[in-house]
Amino acid sequence: MESMGKKKPRPRRSFTPEFKAEIVELCRRGDRSVGQVAKDFDLTETAVRGWVKQAEVDAGERDGLTSSEREELATLRRENRRLREDVDILKRATAFFAKETR
Numbered sequence: 001m002e003s004m005g006k007k008k009p010r011p012r013r014s015f016t017p018e019f020k021a022e023i024v025e026l027c028r029r030g031d032r033s034v035g036q037v038a039k040d041f042d043l044t045e046t047a048v049r050g051w052v053k054q055a056e057v058d059a060g061e062r063d064g065l066t067s068s069e070r071e072e073l074a075t076l077r078r079e080n081r082r083l084r085e086d087v088d089i090l091k092r093a094t095a096f097f098a099k100e101t102r
Contacts, residue, residue, distance in 0.1 A: 023048055024055045 026037050027048065034052065038045040056062040065073065 020051045021055070024052050027052050 023037060023041065023043070026032065027034050032040070034048050035045050037043075038048040053062065053064075054067060057064040058066050
C-alpha cells in the first residue's frame with residue numbers, strides 16, 4: 001500500500017546551453033504554452049520556466065543575477081569556503097604548537 005500513488009524520482013539530467021536556448025525560443029514564439037513545450041520535450045514545467053526567466057535576466061528584460069554573475073558568485077563562495085577551512089586549520093595548528101612549547 002505504501003507505493004501506491006508514489007512516483008519514482010526521475011534521475012537528474014543535464015542539458016546543453018544550446019538545447020535550453022532552443023526551448024526558450026520555442027516558448028517565446030508564443031505558438032505553444034510553456035507547459036505544452038515542457039510536455040512535448042519530456043521536461044518539467046518548472047525547469048522550462050526557470051530557463052525562460054534566466055534568459056530574460058541575461059537579456060536585461062528582468063532584474064536578477066545573470067548567468068555569468070551566478071557563475072562568479074559560485075566560484076567566490078567555493079573560494080571563500082576553502083579559505084575559511086585554511087584559516088581553521090591554521091588556528092588549530094597554532095593552538096597545537098602553543099601547547100607543545102609550554
